[in-house]
Amino acid sequence: xxxxxxxxxxYKFASIIWDNEPINSTExxxxxxxxxxxxxxxxxxxxxxxxxxxxxxxxxxxxxxxIKREDVQRYESNAVVEKSFDGSLPKFLxxxxxxxxxxxxxxxELKQIIEESVK
Amino acid sequence: xxxxxxxxxxYKFASIIWDNEPINSTExxxxxxxxxxxxxxxxxxxxxxxxxxxxxxxxxxxxxxxIKREDVQRYESNAVVEKSFDGSLPKFLxxxxxxxxxxxxxxxELKQIIEESVK
DNA sequence: GAAGATGGTTTATCACGATAGACTCAAGAT
DNA sequence: ATCTTGAGTCTATCGTGATAAACCATCTTC
Numbered sequence: 001x002x003x004x005x006x007x008x009x010x011y012k013f014a015s016i017i018w019d020n021e022p023i024n025s026t027e028x029x030x031x032x033x034x035x036x037x038x039x040x041x042x043x044x045x046x047x048x049x050x051x052x053x054x055x056x057x058x059x060x061x062x063x064x065x066x067i068k069r070e071d072v073q074r075y076e077s078n079a080v081v082e083k084s085f086d087g088s089l090p091k092f093l094x095x096x097x098x099x100x101x102x103x104x105x106x107x108x109e110l111k112q113i114i115e116e117s118v119k
Numbered sequence: 120x121x122x123x124x125x126x127x128x129x130y131k132f133a134s135i136i137w138d139n140e141p142i143n144s145t146e147x148x149x150x151x152x153x154x155x156x157x158x159x160x161x162x163x164x165x166x167x168x169x170x171x172x173x174x175x176x177x178x179x180x181x182x183x184x185x186i187k188r189e190d191v192q193r194y195e196s197n198a199v200v201e202k203s204f205d206g207s208l209p210k211f212l213x214x215x216x217x218x219x220x221x222x223x224x225x226x227x228e229l230k231q232i233i234e235e236s237v238k
Numbered sequence: 239g240a241a242g243a244t245g246g247t248t249t250a251t252c253a254c255g256a257t258a259g260a261c262t263c264a265a266g267a268t
Numbered sequence: 269a270t271c272t273t274g275a276g277t278c279t280a281t282c283g284t285g286a287t288a289a290a291c292c293a294t295c296t297t298c
Contacts, residue, residue, distance in 0.1 A: 009256060011203070026274060042257050044276060061275065070214065073203055077215035080199040084130070084192055089215065090228050095189065096196040096208065097236040107237045109209050111230050117216040118226045128286060145244060161287050163246060180245060240298090247292075253285090261278080268271075 003054065004067060004075035011072070012036060013046050017056060018069045025061045122173065123186060123194035130191070131155060132165050136175060137188045144180040 006014060016031050017023060023031075025047070032038040047063065050056040055067045085091040102110075125133060135150050136142060142150075144166070151157040166182065169175040174186045204210040221229075 007255060008202075025276085029275090038256095039258050040275095041259070041277085045257075045278095048277080058276095073210075073214040074217050076199060076203045077211055080195060081215065083127075084195045090225075090232055091192075092196055093229060093232045095192040096200065097232065098193050100236065101238040102233075102236050104237055106208075107233050110212060110233050113209060113212045113216065114221075114226050114229050114233075117219065117221050118223055119220040126285060144246080148245090157286095158288055159245095160247090160289070164287075167247085177246095241296100242298100243296080244294080245292105246294105248290090250287100250289080252287085254283100255285100256283085257281085259278105259280080262276080264273105264275090266271100266273085268269100 004072050005079075006055070006072055009036075010046060010050060013043075014050065014055070014065065014072070015069070017063055017065055022062045022064045025058060025063055028063055123191050124198075125174070125191055128155075129165060129169060132162075133169065133174070133184065133191070134188070136182055136184055141181045141183045144177060144182055147182055 013032065013036070016028065016035060020028075020031070025044075028047070029040045029043045032043040033040075047056060047058060051058055055065065057064050057066050081087060081089060081092050085095070132151065132155070135147065135154060139147075139150070144163075147166070148159045148162045151162040152159070166175060166177060170177055174184065176183050176185050200206060200208060200211050204214070
């Protein structure tokens with residue numbers, strides 16, 4: 001398994017940690033019950049799995065992340081472009097924008113981001 | 120199930136059809152064996168499933184697509200931006216580009232695509 | 239009319255992601 | 269010494285995507 005690949009449930013779970021770290025494990029159990037409807041054992045099961053995969057860390061009941069949200073996002077964005085768009089960002093953009101219209105201001109923001117990546 | 124959601128194996132399968140349609144079903148079995156390592160029954164199982172979901176069509180052993188690659192791509196691109204980037208294309212772009220550098224020419228192409236979507 | 243092709247269907251197995259029940263164990267509180 | 273609470277493990281169930289074995293019907297060809 002690639003290190004950064006998170007399944008849907010795992011991603012939602014990790015999001016709670018990213019939004020609150022460091023977070024006490026019992027508190028995490030509480031939040032998962034509230035936000036995801038999970039039982040305590042579910043939380044611990046998933047937590048342990050992600051710890052074993054080197055994505056999270058649980059030390060003395062203090063849960064933190066080793067892999068950051070940005071890392072996973074970078075992986076996700078690359079994966080989808082790779083899988084469905086032949087690795088081509090232009091193809092992705094074309095598909096995403098499709099018939100949708102954006103404002104001049106939004107376009108400016110996007111162009112800015114692109115500009116910053118030019119060698 | 121959303122109409123456009125294809126699982127990994129389904130996507131690869133559909134790709135063979137998109138690349139070759141209309142394609143005779145026996146010929147499709149041959150290609151799936153060659154490209155995906157599938158047995159005949161596997162091909163027919165998946166084919167039937169996608170036909171039932173209104174994505175493909177099999178008439179007198181001639182297989183064609185009802186949903187096009189572009190439709191699925193649009194869905195995929197939107198889904199990932201929704202799921203992992205809060206629906207924000209700028210966030211997606213930032214993550215994708217990351218540390219990567221692109222050429223002036225590539226940037227031009229991207230900006231062109233963006234320009235065409237401005238209201 | 240037996241022997242292949244062609245074009246399928248039915249039913250099953252297997253892996254694995256998602257979820258949880260039952261249990262343990264140490265540390266305070268009573 | 270019991271009771272409770274915090275912290276965590278072990279084992280199991282369930283759904284479902286991925287894959288296939290076995291079987292069937294029709295048509296051609298020898």
